[in-house]
Amino acid sequence: MRIRIVERVIWGLMALLWAALFMTQVAHGPEYRDKAERNRTRLIPLPAARGSILDRNGVPIAEDHIRFELTVLPQELRDPQKTWTALSQALGIPEQELIRRYKKRFQARFSPVTIIEDLRPEAAFLFEEEREKFPAVLIRPVPERVYPSGPASGAVTGYLGLITANELTQLKPYGYTFRDRVGKDGLEQQYDALLRGTDGGLYVEVNAQGKIAQQMGFKSPERGKSITVSIDSRLQELIYRLLENDRAAVAVMNCASGEMLALISSPSFDPSIFVDTTRDDEINPILHNEDRPMFNRVIRGLVPPGSTFKAAVAYEGLKEGKIESSTAFECTGTVRLGNAVFRCWEAKGHGPQMVADALEHSCNTFFYQTGRRLGSEGVARAARLFRLGQATGIDLPREAKGFVPDPAWLRKSQGHTWREGDTLSFAIGQGALLTTPLQMLTLFNALATNGIWPQPHLVKMVDGRPAEIAGPVSIGLQISEVDKVKIGLERVVSSDTGTGRLARVPGLAIAAKTGTAQAATGASHAWICGYAPARDPKISFVIFVEHGGKGGVRAAKVAGQMMVYLREMGYL
Amino acid sequence: MLTRREWRGFDRLFFLATVALLAIGLLALYSAAFQKSQMLGVSFLNRQLTWAILGCALAVVLVVIDYHRWLEWAYLLYGFNLILLLLVLVIGTTRGGAQRWLMIGGLTIQPSEFAKITTVLAIARFLGEHKEMPGQRFIPLIGTLILVGMPMSLVLMQPNLGTASVFFVMALAMGVVWGLPGRWIVAALLLLACLAPMGWFFIEGYQKSRLMVFMNPNLDPLGAGYTVIQSRIAMGSGFWMGKGWMSGTQNQLNFLPERHTDFIFSIVGEEWGFFGTTVCFALFLFLFSRGLRMAEQTRDPYGRLLIVGLVTMLAYHTMVNVGMVLGMMPVVGLPLPFMSYGGSWMMTCLVSCGIILSVGVRRPVF
Numbered sequence: 001m002r003i004r005i006v007e008r009v010i011w012g013l014m015a016l017l018w019a020a021l022f023m024t025q026v027a028h029g030p031e032y033r034d035k036a037e038r039n040r041t042r043l044i045p046l047p048a049a050r051g052s053i054l055d056r057n058g059v060p061i062a063e064d065h066i067r068f069e070l071t072v073l074p075q076e077l078r079d080p081q082k083t084w085t086a087l088s089q090a091l092g093i094p095e096q097e098l099i100r101r102y103k104k105r106f107q108a109r110f111s112p113v114t115i116i117e118d119l120r121p122e123a124a125f126l127f128e129e130e131r132e133k134f135p136a137v138l139i140r141p142v143p144e145r146v147y148p149s150g151p152a153s154g155a156v157t158g159y160l161g162l163i164t165a166n167e168l169t170q171l172k173p174y175g176y177t178f179r180d181r182v183g184k185d186g187l188e189q190q191y192d193a194l195l196r197g198t199d200g201g202l203y204v205e206v207n208a209q210g211k212i213a214q215q216m217g218f219k220s221p222e223r224g225k226s227i228t229v230s231i232d233s234r235l236q237e238l239i240y241r242l243l244e245n246d247r248a249a250v251a252v253m254n255c256a257s258g259e260m261l262a263l264i265s266s267p268s269f270d271p272s273i274f275v276d277t278t279r280d281d282e283i284n285p286i287l288h289n290e291d292r293p294m295f296n297r298v299i300r301g302l303v304p305p306g307s308t309f310k311a312a313v314a315y316e317g318l319k320e321g322k323i324e325s326s327t328a329f330e331c332t333g334t335v336r337l338g339n340a341v342f343r344c345w346e347a348k349g350h351g352p353q354m355v356a357d358a359l360e361h362s363c364n365t366f367f368y369q370t371g372r373r374l375g376s377e378g379v380a381r382a383a384r385l386f387r388l389g390q391a392t393g394i395d396l397p398r399e400a401k402g403f404v405p406d407p408a409w410l411r412k413s414q415g416h417t418w419r420e421g422d423t424l425s426f427a428i429g430q431g432a433l434l435t436t437p438l439q440m441l442t443l444f445n446a447l448a449t450n451g452i453w454p455q456p457h458l459v460k461m462v463d464g465r466p467a468e469i470a471g472p473v474s475i476g477l478q479i480s481e482v483d484k485v486k487i488g489l490e491r492v493v494s495s496d497t498g499t500g501r502l503a504r505v506p507g508l509a510i511a512a513k514t515g516t517a518q519a520a521t522g523a524s525h526a527w528i529c530g531y532a533p534a535r536d537p538k539i540s541f542v543i544f545v546e547h548g549g550k551g552g553v554r555a556a557k558v559a560g561q562m563m564v565y566l567r568e569m570g571y572l
Numbered sequence: 573m574l575t576r577r578e579w580r581g582f583d584r585l586f587f588l589a590t591v592a593l594l595a596i597g598l599l600a601l602y603s604a605a606f607q608k609s610q611m612l613g614v615s616f617l618n619r620q621l622t623w624a625i626l627g628c629a630l631a632v633v634l635v636v637i638d639y640h641r642w643l644e645w646a647y648l649l650y651g652f653n654l655i656l657l658l659l660v661l662v663i664g665t666t667r668g669g670a671q672r673w674l675m676i677g678g679l680t681i682q683p684s685e686f687a688k689i690t691t692v693l694a695i696a697r698f699l700g701e702h703k704e705m706p707g708q709r710f711i712p713l714i715g716t717l718i719l720v721g722m723p724m725s726l727v728l729m730q731p732n733l734g735t736a737s738v739f740f741v742m743a744l745a746m747g748v749v750w751g752l753p754g755r756w757i758v759a760a761l762l763l764l765a766c767l768a769p770m771g772w773f774f775i776e777g778y779q780k781s782r783l784m785v786f787m788n789p790n791l792d793p794l795g796a797g798y799t800v801i802q803s804r805i806a807m808g809s810g811f812w813m814g815k816g817w818m819s820g821t822q823n824q825l826n827f828l829p830e831r832h833t834d835f836i837f838s839i840v841g842e843e844w845g846f847f848g849t850t851v852c853f854a855l856f857l858f859l860f861s862r863g864l865r866m867a868e869q870t871r872d873p874y875g876r877l878l879i880v881g882l883v884t885m886l887a888y889h890t891m892v893n894v895g896m897v898l899g900m901m902p903v904v905g906l907p908l909p910f911m912s913y914g915g916s917w918m919m920t921c922l923v924s925c926g927i928i929l930s931v932g933v934r935r936p937v938f
Binding site: 002003005006007010011013014017018020021022024025026028029030031032033035036037 | 745748749750751804805806807808809810811812821822841845846849850853856857860861864867868876880883884887890891894895898900
């Protein structure tokens with residue numbers, strides 16, 4: 001019968017399908033089990049708080065503030081009227097206002113709607129306790145970076161930003177993900193690996209809509225390590241205010257330990273704007289500001305040191321025996337060299353000058369002559385002795401190295417030979433010599449300590465344990481010769497004819513050297529570097545004011561006021 | 573009414589297998605539609621149960637009434653159904669890109685489901701009448717092609733490729749049993765194989781994507797391939813004994829779309845495992861074999877053709893549906909007999925059983 005054909009075809013095909021069922025369900029069953037398992041489970045990340053950055057007195061300059069957000073889950077909102085009434089009573093906010101916020105911020109059925117951004121912690125705990133009463137309410141702890149010191153410490157703390165593709169490929173092995181915020185500058189970048197916590201997670205079962213059906217596991221987030229730095233945030237704020245948003249760099253360091261008490265680049269930025277999403281509109285003006293607030297002038301600003309460099313030339317001249325403390329050069333206001341005329345800033349001339357007088361008056365003529373005696377190699381040696389042209393190694397990212405010129409470099413890159421005139425400019429800190437404010441600070445610190453060179457640094461402690469800092473080294477200065485320079489430096493402030501007399505503070509002996517560095521355009525840059533007290537140095541400092549005019553005025557005034565603050569705070 | 577002798581011919585086992593499949597289907601449906609029911613406040617189970625009871629009652633009526641009456645009315649019913657299919661194209665309701673439903677006084681019906689029965693009736697009548705003309709096989713062939721071609725093209729225009737193919741397969745099986753020469757059948761199958769690639773140009777975009785996805789579900793894992801991937805995971809994760817009734821994670825956590833209709837078998841697979849699917853397979857196979865046994869035993873060529881057409885229809889649906897759930901066949905939207913949710917389909921299945929049993933009770937029993 002033909003029916004048998006139909007029956008056999010049906011039997012055959014059904015047997016084939018049955019075999020396929022066996023293959024799928026039994027042979028490959030475990031694989032599919034696994035897939036189904038992964039299908040329904042999901043990891044909800046719980047962001048870890050970042051470690052705090054505390055100043056030397058334990059005052060936070062960057063910390064994670066846990067904010068409690070009160071959110072309403074639309075898909076759980078079964079009885080809106082009852083929920084709003086209960087919430088209104090609990091919060092003391094009119095119902096209409098709550099409903100208005102909910103409607104305004106509603107995005108999608110499955111995304112929580114934030115009703116209150118910053119709930120008081122007591123209130124947050126209350127809601128958690130009475131969870132059953134408010135099934136649609138979810139309290140979310142949100143860590144948020146705050147910078148209490150604001151722009152005053154912006155250059156120190158740096159800021160946070162979303163990780164870039166490049167950074168992610170580098171940092172992925174360390175557990176970073178594409179949603180992470182990482183330090184982009186300053187301490188936030190330098191110590192990112194310590195500050196960053198370990199994110200936790202909630203292991204949950206979800207349905208196809210991603211809605212949580214059941215909690216299966218929990219790993220609590222681990223807060224990052226806190227670091228304590230040597231900065232005094234109160235001092236930072238006082239000095240920052242003194243600078244009145246002019247382009248300037250100020251740094252103060254403990255002479256013996258190398259701890260930075262203050263490190264200020266002005267104008268600066270409030271790092272909070274990069275984490276607070278409500279302040280996004282403030283970012284662009286900062287990025288495009290002509291004053292470059294994001295630029296840390298203390299460690300990256302490269303400028304000629306001007307007359308402040310004379311202190312190093314004086315020491316080298318004395319040590320090499322090219323000059324004695326009694327050697328005098330007559331300053332007539334100009335030095336003639338071949339056809340070229342080199343001027344002292346005092347057109348009338350300073351008359352006969354010995355090394356201490358020359359430092360006091362910042363006499364160019366004296367240093368032109370000393371420079372001639374030392375030669376270009378001698379001046380370059382002076383610069384390298386005080387470690388110009390190399391980074392100080394402070395614990396901040398992207399420190400500039402500076403530049404020390406010499407005849408070989410000039411021939412190679414500029415295509416002309418070193419002339420004696422170049423040596424003269426070099427000797428008074430002009431020309432191709434470039435230094436950062438921090439480098440000049442360490443130069444004067446070495447004079448203050450007679451050649452003991454501590455490692456400049458910011459970090460003091462990590463998680464309550466002292467941080468490891470390289471110990472001080474000696475750069476081998478001859479104390480007898482240093483003392484001769486120091487006499488001049490003290491007179492810069494104490495003498496009534498000293499260029500730094502405006503920095504004078506009654507009852508405090510300050511040793512310093514002012515400087516005026518020619519700028520390519522506009523007014524010259526003003527410098528003052530030094531240490532105090534002059535006889536028993538405790539701190540060294542640098543103040544650099546871009547286009548600040550003659551060093552004696554603006555920079556010295558700031559220095560004087562700063563010394564008052566330092567004394568009030570007990571650092572002197 | 574039936575005589576006592578005729579009642580003895582009532583195939584109780586066939587009937588019991590049907591009821592068993594209905595029961596399994598209802599349990600699976602309860603699990604599958606549980607959440608949707610809770611959400612919509614509609615009991616899918618109650619509706620399906622209502623249709624099942626109505627369908628069984630209708631089947632009993634069909635057993636009692638001599639099926640020859642339906643054969644007499646075959647062309648009339650067939651013509652009426654064709655009009656309904658035309659109406660679907662004109663005033664039908666569109667769901668998921670295809671126009672398949674007709675709203676009649678609050679009821680949504682799918683005339684293409686009923687067309688399967690009326691077409692079988694019409695072909696059985698036509699081929700039965702031409703049984704006495706050996707040597708003249710050409711006319712019956714042309715007639716059958718016209719009878720099957722009309723509803724097929726109307727269904728294709730909806731468009732509904734899956735259902736259209738049912739008509740072809742039913743007619744083919746009936747032709748084989750009627751005595752169509754073997755080489756004609758081979759020729760027809762070859763022609764179909766050659767025409768299939770050309771069909772690519774005539775099918776709709778969503779059908780193309782379904783076919784592409786059938787070849788490789790990972791092409792579009794969240795779109796067209798989603799259902800296939802999730803269904804295969806559900807089936808596979810059932811393993812030997814399944815995760816237990818109401819405990820399938822793929823099911824209860826809403827990973828399976830269309831799970832109460834076309835993909836109901838994946839619920840059986842997930843919650844009752846290979847054991848459950850094997851029981852279902854055994855019941856289906858038993859049902860088909862018992863049906864074909866009745867066809868063998870009857871002396872009435874009309875009845876034989878009727879059973880062959882209807883059993884083929886049910887078997888083809890079963891095989892294509894299971895293949896689809898396993899990801900072995902494209903998603904063509906053929907529901908599983910007795911299990912998939914849907915009133916028109918439930919009625920069609922039970923009416924088919926009624927007619928098969930009606931032929932069965934009237935066969936000579938020894």
